[in-house]
Amino acid sequence: MDLENTFKTGRWCKAIEVKDFVTLNITPYTGDHKFLEGPTARTSKLWDICKDALKEERQNNGLRDVDVNIVSGLTAFEAGYIDKESEVIVGLQTDKLLKRAMKPYGGYNVVKKALSEHGLKPNPVVHESFSKYTKTHNDGVFDAYTDEIRKFRSLGFLTGLPDNYARGRIIGDYRRVALYGINRLIEGKKEDLEKITGPMTDATIRLREEVSEQLRALSDMIEMGKIYGLDLSRPAQNGQEAVQWTYMAYLAAVKEQDGAAMSLGSVSSFLDIFIEKDIQDGKITETDAQEYIDQFVMKLRMVRHLRMEAYDQIFAGDPTWVTESIGGLLIDGRSKVTKTSFRFLNTLYNLGPSPEPNITILWSKNLPKGFKDYCAKVSIETSSIQYENDDLMRTSSNCDDYGIACCVSMQELGKHIQFFGARTNLAKTLLLAINSGRCENTGTQMVDGIPFIEEEYLDYAKVIDNFKIAMKEVARVYNEAMNIIHYMHDKYYYEKAQMALIDTNPKINIAYGIAGLSIVADSLSAIKHAKVKPIRDENGLTVDFQIEGDFPKYGNDDDRVDHIARDVVEHFNLELEKLPVYKNAMPTMSVLTITSNVVYGKKTGATPDGRAKGVAFAPGANPMHGRDTHGVIASLNSVAKIDYKDSKDGISNTLSVVPKSLGSTPEMRIENLVRTLDGYFGCNAQHLNVNVLDRDTLLHAMEHPEDHPQLTIRVSGYAVNFVRLTREQQQEVLTRSFHETM
């Protein structure tokens, strides 16, 4: 099939423009979910094998198998299958299901540590190579880190920085392989390379080297396809191939890289065009179409990276963030919902609930009702999906072809990448303001120029002045760390396979983040509206705070404190925006914690809001547990006041409700959840995780994990298998506000 004679032609025929192809050829679907089919026998057979393998993995301390001899790469492993005869979509990261691979370019020590935690060692040749001859990203970063950065890092002001693991977050436009075939992509990159000429500045030299690397990756991708008997050099010819080709492109990325988040992008409605054509031509049935998607999704669920235990503190539950964004509108107002959007959601029934792929609904008030209702139903029944505000993101960036990197971050597909930057601890930053710039735990001088507060009761204006100094300095150190990290990542662990599927000179944003927003807001509110007396030790460091009187708390739709939260976000973002960034990336910020809210809490002393030392923070932009006492909407409205313009990398919020609180009948629950989403996003909020669960189910799962292997719960921006969390993290989930009606 010649694609140009099969589909509506346009700009996509002349240039690499997948978006143009989608816009011209999409068939929006406005009906309900009744057309969907169950899994085929082949799919069920495969999934049974996967379930057994997953069980083995859980029983084996989270590692079913790992290859200690081969350094992963696109062509490093032989073909791997679950059960070859039953697979319509093939390809595994290694030669065996759930077998992990070493990717030491991010940091060799991490690989060694991860293996040793399971009593294993890398093969001596690999060991020699990476300890003597091959420098990694991690080595590079620590060569350049200043003492100051190290101090901020080790005392917990900056945490989770991608300085010893891969940064991830870059989304290759995996659809390109299906639409164009790799030969055409190679041609394009060669043309680009020819045009990158002198004068040979740093930037030009670097770009020439990068594109050459990309060309090598494209050739490797063709070879990788051959291992599975696939000819990826040409475009996909039908629905099955479109799915297969797209998956192969993604597979290349996860063979090469083990970034924290390896998002898929937004492929469902692209694939739908090929599938719909086959259905129209009578070549396949709905059952076939669902089988492709079920098996594709099954493969995505089996993606694994080798991680050490310490990693679990920031990213609990072994997530991979295969984030697939579904829905949204085109700029011309048509819906991007297709039947394949439904088919993706249907995998949560055909294969059961699952945290991965991280299904993200791009919500618009104008999405078709049938789709909105189905999403709500899926949320209520599986707690496996999250929502982001398409109306807000599409209009503010004038873009309708984007994916979500990791949890909440918008990224235009094939045109834009981001540099992931974890986050800074804003609650500890506030404590600097009250402790004359010293770490509250160790007394280490972190920031100069902050006067000691002598007064018995904290004065709001003084604290704010000091806090501004602290924010400015923390932003400076944070920015320095980020520039070093991304410089080195490009140098030692460049994402050549993914970047080969992205325009040669993409837009870049640097993605800073903050944690502890609700603590900061409540603390400042207490200082302003009640009387707060710091209790200090003999060195003058705060060990506790006495609060006299009540104060407004973030999470109750009360402007007196919500505006404090909003202003803090705005201010810190402005400080970050002032600083120079590597590759001239655009600074952006997120309010997101992943699961690091627990470890951040541990590293943070008592705070003026009455939170005791060591207590976990609320996740993301969530109000602090139990302080949002006016019900769901008041809580949502507080978060919605944080201005997206100040936090363009995303504002994560997690809502947990018991089923009954959504309404008394299943229909009412669906209707009320749809209204809640319409309402929240109607207030220009950006992101919402939805959990609909009874606390008892979670308690039961803690005691009887074997009965709940697929129980999924949304945490900050992603989902996890509840039984794969540590007990401490499970407890933390349980202490969160589960909204019940009175």
Add this chain to the structure above:
Amino acid sequence: MSPTENKLIVHSIESFGTHDGPGIRLVVFLQGCNLQCKYCQNADTIALKGGTSTEIESLVKRAINMKTYFGDDGGVTVSGGEPMLQSKALIPFFEGLKKEGIHTNIDTNGLIRTAEAKHLISELADLVMFDVKATTEEGFKTITGAKGLDRLLENIQLREQSKKPYWLRYVLVPGYTDSEESLRWLIETFSENNHLEKFEILPYHKLGIYKWESLGMDYQFKEVEENTPEQIERAFEMLKPHFKDVIVK
């Protein structure tokens, strides 16, 4: 504290009310009740003391902030306690909401007959939900501690005559309010009413006991068992043919 014209004495606020009227609602639970029902689920709202004096303006603002969630039929419900004890202050509150185009609803035991309460019932409220506690004066007294069925019926009649929609809510207490006779009385008394939009059967349950205990009060209905599914089904089947919309909560 006593209510003043621009303040309401609030027990608590639920911004995600999905059980007190149509759609998603801001439910303002007001402090204080004129009755003391044996099964009251909000025993902590009964006392006339306590509560937080809250500016009406701030409550209206709260409702305005929720407009995007209300959809076609959501809005504000005042509940309690007995909201009509603060009928005077409810008038400016509802007028403020009306100005904003926000749907208003009162969840009331229907005994209070002040001029303001009558105005709310006959004019101002977009919806009134009357609790029918019992079907005889004796039964009413047993459950609520006071007589008052006659006043309730007068208020329902007032609403009916004003041609505005209202709902009835009926707690099905085994051995007290679930006899065939009681249900027949409900049918005879209300089935001809044209503006009765919905009849809600509320199964009896003891979820509120812990509140009584924490207040050091004696929960006298301890011995009363919760309804069996058959009892609920029977009541539902009996009432269903006689009203526009009968639902079991």
